[in-house]
Amino acid sequence: LGSAWKRAVSGPGYLLTGDAAGLCNPLTCFGTGNAMISGQLAAEAVQRAIASPDLFTADLGTYDRALYRQLQSEFQIGSLLNTLIGQDWLFNQLTSSHPIQTMARRVLRRPLAKLRQM
Secondary structure (H helix, E strand, O other): OOOOOOOOOEEOOEEOOHHHHOOOEOOOOEOHHHHHHHHHHHHHHHHHHHHOOOHHHOOOHHHHHHHHHHHHHHHHHHHHHHHHHOOHHHHHHHHOOHHHHHHHHHHHHHHHHHHHHO
């Protein structure tokens, strides 16, 4: 999802969470925080679906929108990193910079901080 974040992770009668939704970042090997956030958002979407008159036609697209809203900045960073990896010299130059390393650590910790706020 980090590189193709506009792909749907829900549909009629299903929700994908965690690794099944592609929330693991293979570049950083992080994904636990994202998986927990997606699980929380999926539980909320399922509660709304169960409360709706017809469970099987309930709008689960709210889950996609909520997931994107929560993890949007991380998805954008992941897309940028995927692009940069194709340019070895540029990727090495950028990642050796201390300000970039500091920013990357802060961005990668954000999903766990968001989970603590939920």
